[in-house]
Amino acid sequence: MNEIKFILKNLSIMLGIVASIIFFIFYIYFPFITNHGETITVPNLVGMEIKDLDEFLSDRDLRYEILDDSSYSSEYPPYTVLQQNPSINDKVKENRKIYLTLNSSIPPKIKMPKIINGSVKNAQLILKSYDLKLGDITYVPDMARNAVLKIFIDGDSISENDLILKGSVVDLEVGNGLGNQIFDAPDLQNLELDEAKFTIIGSGLRLGNIIYADSGYFYNKNFDEEGNEIYEKFWVKPGYVFKQSPGKSTRVRIGRRINLWVVSDTKNEKN
Numbered sequence: 696m697n698e699i700k701f702i703l704k705n706l707s708i709m710l711g712i713v714a715s716i717i718f719f720i721f722y723i724y725f726p727f728i729t730n731h732g733e734t735i736t737v738p739n740l741v742g743m744e745i746k747d748l749d750e751f752l753s754d755r756d757l758r759y760e761i762l763d764d765s766s767y768s769s770e771y772p773p774y775t776v777l778q779q780n781p782s783i784n785d786k787v788k789e790n791r792k793i794y795l796t797l798n799s800s801i802p803p804k805i806k807m808p809k810i811i812n813g814s815v816k817n818a819q820l821i822l823k824s825y826d827l828k829l830g831d832i833t834y835v836p837d838m839a840r841n842a843v844l845k846i847f848i849d850g851d852s853i854s855e856n857d858l859i860l861k862g863s864v865v866d867l868e869v870g871n872g873l874g875n876q877i878f879d880a881p882d883l884q885n886l887e888l889d890e891a892k893f894t895i896i897g898s899g900l901r902l903g904n905i906i907y908a909d910s911g912y913f914y915n916k917n918f919d920e921e922g923n924e925i926y927e928k929f930w931v932k933p934g935y936v937f938k939q940s941p942g943k944s945t946r947v948r949i950g951r952r953i954n955l956w957v958v959s960d961t962k963n964e965k966n
Contacts, residue, residue: 735755737782737783737786738751740779740783740793741771741777741779743775745761752793756790757790757791757792757793758793759795760793761795762796765796765797765799766778766798766799767798767799769802769826769861771798773800775797777797778795779793779794780794802860803860804859804860806856806858806859807846807853807854807855808855810846811845811855813843814842814843815832815869818867822865825861827863827865828862828863828864829867830865831866833866833869834869834870836874836875837872838872838949838950839870839872841870842870843867844868845868846865846866846867847866847867847868848866853865873948877947879944879946880941880942880945880946880951880953881943882943882944884936884938886935891939899949901951902955903940903952903954904954905957906954907957907959907960908937931958932958933960937956
């Protein structure tokens with residue numbers, strides 16, 4: 696009986712020693728040599744030049760490796776960091792290696808996207824998505840207002856699907872909403888509003904603002920034989936035009952807006 700107690704006592708002591716050793720190894724020694732619980736926040740390396748990486752990362756107890764794969768972005772100079780793994784603000788151990796992708800020195804060629812006949816705003820969004828830059832916008836006479844008519848790179852005309860360098864600056868030729876044809880503005884005075892609108896559209900012009908006046912009596916400025924200014928009073932019925940801008944016989948370009956002054960008429964004002 697005493698022998699059994701002795702054996703159990705020694706066995707308990709041995710188990711206690713083994714447990715102490717295991718606790719020391721896994722909870723004190725290993726954490727100490729591996730800096731358990733101590734991490735480094737990965738810094739932002741995107742945009743950093745390759746010559747600055749050694750000192751910057753060694754000061755933070757980190758290493759790096761440049762991958763063979765490269766990419767391109769017009770936003771950064773050649774040989775600057777475009778991508779990194781682990782990512783920014785990730786927590787890593789001391790001496791962790793950061794894998795980097797650099798910006799290529801030679802931009803790849805891409806096909807010119809389709810932006811002809813689309814709006815300037817749409818062209819801007821498309822160019823940005825293809826990593827192309829919007830350059831100068833030149834407005835030319837054309838009925839297609841704010842529509843892209845031609846594309847230029849470095850002064851050369853470019854067609855859609857032509858191969859161009861990624862990051863190129865693209866200049867646009869855009870319609871101003873006015874045609875090339877120039878003629879005399881029609882006489883709209885004393886016309887009923889709907890007739891005036893019809894005449895404007897039929898002349899290749901566009902309706903501008905409509906301004907209403909309460910009174911039907913108005914004055915026209917003319918000149919007598921001696922060149923003196925005279926004002927002639929006239930009556931205009933409600934719903935009829937008594938003034939226009941540009942005035943009649945003024946030289947206008949096709950697509951020009953014509954503003955009208957009309958005698959108040961409840962029906963026309965609602966329309």
